[in-house]
Amino acid sequence: MSTENGFPMHTFRCVCHSKLFFGNTNCVSCQRTVAMCPACRQVSAMEELEDGTWKCLRNGCGQRQRFCQNRVEHAACNWGVLFEEKDQTLCTNCRLNQMIPDLSVPGNLEKWQRLEAAKRRVLYIIEAIGLPIGMPDQEELLPLGFEFKADGAKPVSTGHAGGLIVINIKEADSVHREQTRVEFGEPQRTLVGHFRHELGHYYWDLLVKPHHLEAFREKFGNEESPTYTEALQAYYANGPKPNWPKQYVSAYASMHPWEDFAESFATYLDMVAIVTTADHFEQENQRFESYDFDELLNAYREIGIMANEFNREIGLLDLVPEVFTAPVIEKLRFVHTLTG
Numbered sequence: 001m002s003t004e005n006g007f008p009m010h011t012f013r014c015v016c017h018s019k020l021f022f023g024n025t026n027c028v029s030c031q032r033t034v035a036m037c038p039a040c041r042q043v044s045a046m047e048e049l050e051d052g053t054w055k056c057l058r059n060g061c062g063q064r065q066r067f068c069q070n071r072v073e074h075a076a077c078n079w080g081v082l083f084e085e086k087d088q089t090l091c092t093n094c095r096l097n098q099m100i101p102d103l104s105v106p107g108n109l110e111k112w113q114r115l116e117a118a119k120r121r122v123l124y125i126i127e128a129i130g131l132p133i134g135m136p137d138q139e140e141l142l143p144l145g146f147e148f149k150a151d152g153a154k155p156v157s158t159g160h161a162g163g164l165i166v167i168n169i170k171e172a173d174s175v176h177r178e179q180t181r182v183e184f185g186e187p188q189r190t191l192v193g194h195f196r197h198e199l200g201h202y203y204w205d206l207l208v209k210p211h212h213l214e215a216f217r218e219k220f221g222n223e224e225s226p227t228y229t230e231a232l233q234a235y236y237a238n239g240p241k242p243n244w245p246k247q248y249v250s251a252y253a254s255m256h257p258w259e260d261f262a263e264s265f266a267t268y269l270d271m272v273a274i275v276t277t278a279d280h281f282e283q284e285n286q287r288f289e290s291y292d293f294d295e296l297l298n299a300y301r302e303i304g305i306m307a308n309e310f311n312r313e314i315g316l317l318d319l320v321p322e323v324f325t326a327p328v329i330e331k332l333r334f335v336h337t338l339t340g
Contacts, residue, residue: 111172118191200265
């Protein structure tokens with residue numbers, strides 16, 4: 001991964017010196033075609049070659065590549081595929097898809113495009129902090145996969161099982177998502193949040209269960225007692241545990257240790273993303289890799305206070321709604337150790 005100072009950039013530069021953003025496919029200033037280069041991991045201006053391939057114009061890169069098929073055919077991606085990967089038509093993110101929505105249904109293309117944009121942003125940070133991703137052709141890691149599905153004869157539940165993350169595409173409908181957020185009393189319900197939460201379940205299977213189970217149980221409790229089914233039934237019958245803010249990062253985290261870990265994992269990714277973004281825009285004076293956990297948490301708190309006040313001034317929800325009690329902090333610290 002090629003980055004400035006070791007961590008991913010959140011905005012980039014075109015050869016015309018204008019800013020480029022994570023999802024750009026063209027520079028709005030000079031109109032050059034741009035893409036996320038899989039070699040330098042930067043959104044960069046591209047030069048089309050005579051054979052129809054593209055060359056990254058970022059200084060020091062120059063990698064030859066093709067554009068992901070999902071960009072060419074559906075405008076659902078902005079990544080490249082290295083020229084050397086001659087048997088691949090999809091970028092590394094799109095290769096993880098096992099099912100996409102039926103694009104003949106009106107509105108499904110737009111929903112899928114939103115899902116892919118959120119997925120790319122989350123996986124970019126996942127890779128940057130050093131967490132492994134099991135690709136379909138790997139044997140040594142649990143393969144990660146995604147299915148984006150619509151309700152049919154039976155409703156589709158968003159969730160994770162055995163490395164497969166299923167997301168109901170109606171979550172990409174902002175009206176439905178807001179109605180659900182209010183119904184369940186969730187301070188934040190976003191597509192990015194769904195991916196971060198479900199990836200927490202994936203990394204529990206990949207990293208925690210085989211390598212850190214005892215340490216997990218010390219912080220989160222025994223995932224076998226009660227069973228997940230028993231805990232789920234109790235949660236929807238009785239609601240969250242009394243006084244849950246003293247022990248958990250969210251009400252839903254109080255349901256079962258697996259959900260507690262997934263919610264803590266998602267919050268940790270929020271923290272990393274916000275602090276490094278502020279760092280990139282020079283709101284903070286330190287670089288991410290120089291932070292220990294406590295410094296990272298303190299920076300997030302300070303940024304949260306400022307951002308929350310900005311949001312309140314124009315009537316938006318808090319950017320950082322969580323309250324970090326001592327038990328919650330130790331759970332976040334546990335997640336932090338998985339990235340080391």
